[in-house]
Amino acid sequence: GDSVTQTEGLVTLTEGLPVMLNCTYQSTYSPFLFWYVQHLNEAPKLLLKSFTDNKRPEHQGFHATLHKSSSSFHLQKSSAQLSDSALYYCALRSGGSNAKLTFGKGTKLSVKS
Amino acid sequence: EAAVTQSPRNKVAVTGGKVTLSCNQTNNHNNMYWYRQDTGHGLRLIHYSYGAGSTEKGDIPDGYKASRPSQENFSLILELATPSQTSVYFCASGDVGAGNTLYFGEGSRLIVV
Numbered sequence: 001g002d003s004v005t006q007t008e009g010l011v012t013l014t015e016g017l018p019v020m021l022n023c024t025y026q027s028t029y030s031p032f033l034f035w036y037v038q039h040l041n042e043a044p045k046l047l048l049k050s051f052t053d054n055k056r057p058e059h060q061g062f063h064a065t066l067h068k069s070s071s072s073f074h075l076q077k078s079s080a081q082l083s084d085s086a087l088y089y090c091a092l093r094s095g096g097s098n099a100k101l102t103f104g105k106g107t108k109l110s111v112k113s
Numbered sequence: 114e115a116a117v118t119q120s121p122r123n124k125v126a127v128t129g130g131k132v133t134l135s136c137n138q139t140n141n142h143n144n145m146y147w148y149r150q151d152t153g154h155g156l157r158l159i160h161y162s163y164g165a166g167s168t169e170k171g172d173i174p175d176g177y178k179a180s181r182p183s184q185e186n187f188s189l190i191l192e193l194a195t196p197s198q199t200s201v202y203f204c205a206s207g208d209v210g211a212g213n214t215l216y217f218g219e220g221s222r223l224i225v226v
Contacts, residue, residue, distance in 0.1 A: 032213060043203065043217035044156070089156060093213055099144045099163055101207075101215060102172070105155035 002027045002094050004104035012110045019062075019077040021107045023090035026071065033066055033073035034091040034101070044089060047075075080111045116140065119204050119218035126225050132191040134221050136204030143208040145187035146215065147171075147179060149200040156203065162187055194225045 007022040025031060038044040048057040050066040050073060057064060062077045073090060090104045116139045126132045138145065143164045148156040148171075158171030160179035168179040176198060178190040191198055201222050207215040 034213075036215075043219050044215075045217065046214045049213070091156075099161055099169070099208075100158065100171070101146070101213075102158065103148070103156040105153065 002031070002092055002100075002102045004090050004092050004102055006088075006090050006104035007107045008105065010108045010110060012112065013080045015082055015111055015113050016079050019075070019080045019084065019109065021075040021088055021090075021109065023064075023073045023075065023104060024071050025073065025090075025092050027092060027094050029094045030068075032093045033064075034093070035062070035064060035073075035075050036089040036091060036103075038087040038089065038106075040086070044087075047088070080109075082111050082113060085109055085111045117204055117206050117216050117218040119202075119221045121221060122219065123222050124224070126191075126194045126223065128195060128225055130194050132194050132198075132223065132225075134189040134191075134202055134204075134223070136187045136189075136218060137185050138187075138204075138206040138216070139185065140206050140216060141184065142206040142216075143184075144206065145181065146205040146207075147177075147187070147189045148203045148205065149173070150203060150220070151200050159189065159202075194223075196225045199223060199225045 003026045005024045033050040035047040036044040037047045048059045064075045089106045092102050118137045120135050146161040147159045162181040180188045201220045204218040205215040
C-alpha cells in the first residue's frame with residue numbers, strides 16, 4: 001500500500017539557516033504529493049503540492065521538487081524564520097484513487113533566534 | 114474560504130459509552146474524511162466518503178463507524194468508546210475540483226475515561 005516517511009521528530013534550527021525536511025514515499029501508482037503545515041492549536045492547512053509536469057511549487061518561501069526516480073518530495077526554504085515553527089506533514093494521494101490521502105507522521109520544526 | 118465545522122470541540126466520555134462526532138462542510142466538496150492525530154503517529158485516516166450515502170474504510174477503521182447522510186454532513190461514531198480512542202479528531206473535505214486540497218475543521222478533542 002501507499003506510505004510516506006518523513007524526517008522523524010523534532011528539527012531545531014537557528015533563524016536564518018536553511019530548512020530541509022525530508023519526505024520519501026511508496027506508491028503503486030504515480031502519486032500526487034503535498035505538504036501541509038499545522039501551527040500550534042490550529043488546523044492543518046495546505047502549504048504546497050506537486051504538479052503533474054516538472055514545475056516546482058513554491059509558497060511562502062518554501063519549495064519542493066518531486067523526484068520520481070528517488071521517490072522523494074523534500075521541503076526546502078533558504079532562510080528559516082521564527083514564524084516557520086510548526087508541525088509539517090507530507091502527504092500522498094495515489095494516482096489510483098481520487099480521494100484517499102495518506103499522511104506521514106509529521107516533523108516538528110522549531111526555529112530559534 | 115472553504116469552511117468545515119466540527120462539533121463538539123471538546124468531549125469527555127466514559128468507557129463503553131457511545132460518542133458521535135459531527136462534521137459539516139459548506140464547500141460542496143464530494144469527499145470528506147475523518148483523521149485522528151496522535152503524537153508520534155501523525156494524521157491517520159479512519160474513514161472517508163466519496164459522497165452522500167458512501168463510506169469507505171481508511172487505514173485504522175476498527176472501533177469506528179461513519180455516516181454520510183448528505184453532501185454536507187459526515188459523522189464519526191464510536192459505539193463503545195475505549196481509552197485508546199482518546200485523541201484529537203479532524204474532519205476534512207476536498208475533491209479533485211479543488212485541486213485535491215483538503216480543508217480541515219478545527220478538531221475535536223476526545224478524552225475517554
